[in-house]
Amino acid sequence: MSTTEQRKVIDSRGSFCPGPITDLFKAYRSAQLGDVIELLATDPAAKADVTAWTQKSGNELVGIVDEQGYARITVRVTKKR
Amino acid sequence: MTDEMKRVVIVGSGDGGTFTANLLASKLRKEIKGGLVSVQLVGEHLLHPFQPGNLDIAFKGAVPDKYVRAETDLIRKGVEFIKDPAVKIDFSARSVATKSGRTLPYDYLVIATGAVADPSKIQGLAEGALNFHTGGADSRRVWEALQSFEGGTIVVAIAGTPHKCPPSPNEAAFMLDEFFQKRGTRGKVKIRFLTPYPRPYPAEKVSHVVEPMFQKKGIDVVTFFNVDSVDPAKHKIYSLEGEAFDYDLLIAVPPHHGADVIVNSGIGDQDGYVPTDKGTMRVVGQEGAYCIGDATTIPVSKSGVVAHLQSVVVAHNIIAEMNRAKGLLEYNGRINCPMEVGNHKGIFVSATYTSPPVDQSPSTVKYYMKRSFAMIYWRALGGGLERVFDVFFGQTRFPATEKEEPEKTAVAPVASQGGKREA
């Protein structure tokens, strides 16, 4: 990873479907290859939705951590036109 | 109320702005007559469109004029309509500047400038795609294109979120299917639906209805397709994720953003939406300023029903503030978006901030309820149907928990990057 790669934290807590995934896509749109996006979400559907998106799109799911009352979903942008 | 004249300025004479002006004019009739209150409605256009009519224009051949009325026929006595676009909203000076050079001072401001569908935001989209979100004339172009479409692939794509009327792209696919069924050429037409969402409709319970119907009707769904660009010469649409599809006719929902005046006044988030308290509808951190409808950052459907229900809350709260009374109201997030699913059937996407949509089946009654809305819209703008709506929508507002200050944290701007919600 080069030093220019960015880490962005998107706080979608309190927002329900499609809020979190929409927020993630907005960050993805402006991201560069290698950037890391951390999505904070209370919506239980967010984990499955983001996992399915990484599987389909070829982006990397770095991890899902259950914090108190929300999930921290980390994605690395490895596939973008 | 004190003897000093209180000035209400409403910017935007669409659904929410017109209705709020009329509500205030009806509730403050005596005060307006007595010179204690003024209600000024600032608009860009003399003509007021019923935007849901765009679907009928595009897919059923309705003429655009059917869904337009003169704004001056829609406003109540007591409202001063100023057809002179706002160019700057200044919260600290408490004034609105207009294009012709007027300055309108306000005690209470309502921002109702809506959202703008803007195909220019995606490379090739304006040249390569038709749409039914930028007005009646563009919707008519869809209808004209369908007349000469003998066969091939029609792609319906969502090219940006959030957009007005979340069910409208699904409706477009259903209505296309119906159009070609009726014409007897459905077998020659492939309909492909491209969505950035994980399923055909973002809310799972609604998708449970839509997905099997799409399957049955042979509407092909591609999920997680975030539109990157369109190549009009090659007739190809590309996603950020690296997929590409050919089309013979592309109908796309353009990306949306807030009105220019919001951007130019520096009062919006990065997409030009105004950070707004999801309950009281106050602009976050601004005294006497409210925002309603498509113009806010609140993550509920950009829909007329929402603008309408929020208008009721804002009119109430402004009057309460004028009277220095407690008893502000909060909007509960109620949405109620109709979706036509073909063959005279429909569903409603209904929810609040705390209760997501539930399971349902398509019905003819819901279809006709949706159709009747086109007729009652003009009356609804005048405020004459509030009793009926109160029964139909149930509880949509509740007493606010008293706060000393307008709430500092807006809830979940949909476009949160650069806004409050980015940690």
Ligand SMILES: Cc1cc2nc3c(=O)[nH]c(=O)nc-3n(C[C@H](O)[C@H](O)[C@H](O)COP(=O)(O)OP(=O)(O)OC[C@H]3O[C@@H](n4cnc5c(N)ncnc54)[C@H](O)[C@@H]3O)c2cc1C
């Ligand atoms: C195809 C389609 C189908 C739809 N179907 C439905 C449906 O079935 N049900 C439903 O509830 N909703 C539906 N909607 C959505 C609905 O039309 C909008 O959500 C609603 O009009 C929002 O009201 P608003 O007052 O926030 O914005 P608008 O009604 O869009 O009004 C905004 C106004 O602000 C004005 N303005 C902007 N900038 C300025 C300025 N600088 N100065 C002065 N004025 C300004 C604009 O000219 C406009 O008149 C649909 C929309 C579309 C496009």
